[in-house]
Amino acid sequence: MSDYINEGSVKLEVANGIGTIEFQHPASNSLPGKVLKKLADTITEAGENSEVKVIILKSAGDRAFCAGASFDELISIKDAESGKTFFMGFANVINALRKAPKFVIGRVQGKAVGGGVGLASSVDYCLATKFASVKLSELAIGIGPFVVGPAVERKVGKAAMTSLTIDATSWQTAGWAESKGMYANTFETVEELDAAVQKLAETLAKSNPEAMKELKKTFWADADNWDVLLEERAAYSGKLVLSDFTKNAIGAFKAAVKK
Incomplete structure (x- = not known):
């Protein structure tokens, strides 16, 4: 079996003032710790690159946007400090997106789960396809969306965040996410999504960098x-992931996927 914890990659391409960051992982673009660190570092790098005027954040492939935390890594955590370190990976990505002195456009082509919802909520402007359903599944495995919660709540409001958190096994449609403000717009096809993302990025790349920087601060x-x-929040999540409930829930989920 593949060692999923050590798989995955992140790349940055810069062209015409647009920095495109793409992450990928064979398990539905899930996020093990190494990918999270690389993603946070790459966002910071793009933010500091004078050639980059606007950033696009996307994942590889045409199906899932992001399956959230790597279950393989979650189940391997043996102590609270290691747990905190893993969840700090998500905290660092969210804070890198927040602190980047450039607007970040999210491109969500498919379903987003857990940390993937956190990413979609942490970019400055997010566009998606009609297939980009969302789910905060953390409570179902005994954790709770503590780290991504502030970003999701900031984007969709407390009521919608509460609903997503409590109904942890149900998908909400892309239309629902758009109605709550997570997505600025949704499209019928990936081709339409990509055209809209590119058009906006090209417009922003020609805008005043100082104005955009100051607007982002506000x-x-x-x-x-x-x-x-x-x-x-990462420290608390790191303790919860050690519970028998979480270990058993993740094990049951992985067994079900194999069938």
Whole structure:
């Protein structure tokens, strides 16, 4: 069996003022710790690159956008410190998106689960296809969306965040996500999505960089405490993942997938 914890990649391509970051993993673009670290570092790199005026965040393939945390890695965590370190991977990606001095456009071509919903909520402007359903499945495996929660709540509001969190086994449609503000617009096909993402990115690449930088600061002014908040949330999640409930739930899920 493939060692999924060590698989996956992140790449950055820069052209005409647009920095396109693409992540991939063979397990539905899930996010093990190594990919999370590379993703956070690449977002920071793009933000510091003077040739990049706007950033696009996307995943590989034409199906799932992101399956969230790597179950293979979650089930391998043996102590609270290792658990905190893993969940800090998500915290660092969210904070990198928040702090990048450029607008980040999200391109969501398919379903987003858990941490994938966190990514979609942490970009500055997100476009998706009608296939981009969302689900916060963390409670179903005994954890809860503590780290991604602030980003999701900031984007969709407390009521919608509460609904997603409690109904952890149900998918909400892309139309639902658009109605709550997670997606700015949804499209019938990937081709239409890509055309819209490219058009917006090209427009922003020609806009005033200083104006966009200052606007981003104002948009995220309510999240200045997230360095501390998300670290606290990561520590709590790192303890919860050690529970027998979580280990058994993940094991049952993996067994069901194999059938």
